[in-house]
Amino acid sequence: METLTLPLSREADAFRAAAVEPFWDRIHRFLKLERDAAGRGMSVGGMEHVLNSRHDAIRWDAPILTVDNAQPARRTALTGQGMTLVPSLFASRPFLIDSHVGWQGLPILVYNITPSPETAPAMWGSHEGESALRALLGRTRADILDTLRETRSTGQVADRLRISSPSASKHITVLRRAGFVTTARQQNSAVHSLTPLGEAILG
Structure with a gap:
């Protein structure tokens, strides 16, 4: 930069x-x-x-x-x-x-891109590591965030975590609404990547 x-x-x-x-x-x-x-x-x-x-x-x-x-x-x-x-x-x-x-x-x-008061602690505060993130989000959603360090489709996320595509889609929707994930269309697939907040919470 x-x-x-x-x-x-x-x-x-x-x-x-x-x-x-x-x-x-x-x-x-x-x-x-x-x-x-x-x-x-x-x-x-x-x-x-x-x-x-x-x-x-x-x-x-x-x-x-x-x-x-x-x-x-x-x-x-x-x-x-x-x-x-x-x-x-x-x-x-x-x-x-x-x-x-x-x-x-x-x-x-x-x-x-100023963080809101609700998201600022997660963005700027100290992180207690993987176990704290799993306690906050649940194991599957924390694992999905970690998987999305690289842009992936819903099917790719499901395959890596060995869960169904509908289950992966539901979890990704929750993470997107929370501001951790962004989704775009690529041909006939939805592809997902981390937002700056998603990257920050992973540390």
Whole structure:
């Protein structure tokens, strides 16, 4: 992950020192997980899947990218030159920075991935290991999470854990609703991978 250093105002520098610097290692790790998840999504479903799965307020219906952030409507030309995706733990809503302002002349799409109060302890807190995760989720769901360190179809998950496909599907649905798993269509199969939260809870 490339680091870009820019001059900060006194207030912004004070915020960085208090809210970012002490936690930078964890922030950097979580942002890397999000980047890796986006990369896996790209290989599974292409740019359409990546953009439509990053945030509920972001919709890609080629050739139109809509960012619903309660700001006045405006158009930004996306002419195939690329776009920089920037996940943020501090943004309150997604927003788009025009190419003439953005880094290296590319438009920048910033989207918030701030954990909720309910999920933050699982994301940032210490983990007690595999036994604690199994106690929390149950053995089968914990094993499914571990299996999904690599993107797999429902049938592949069922085969690896020696359970039925309907049973695997039900457990994966629960994990997806909890925010640990994301699902995409690949030809005639549903394929599943971990979200950043799913990766974080595995440690």
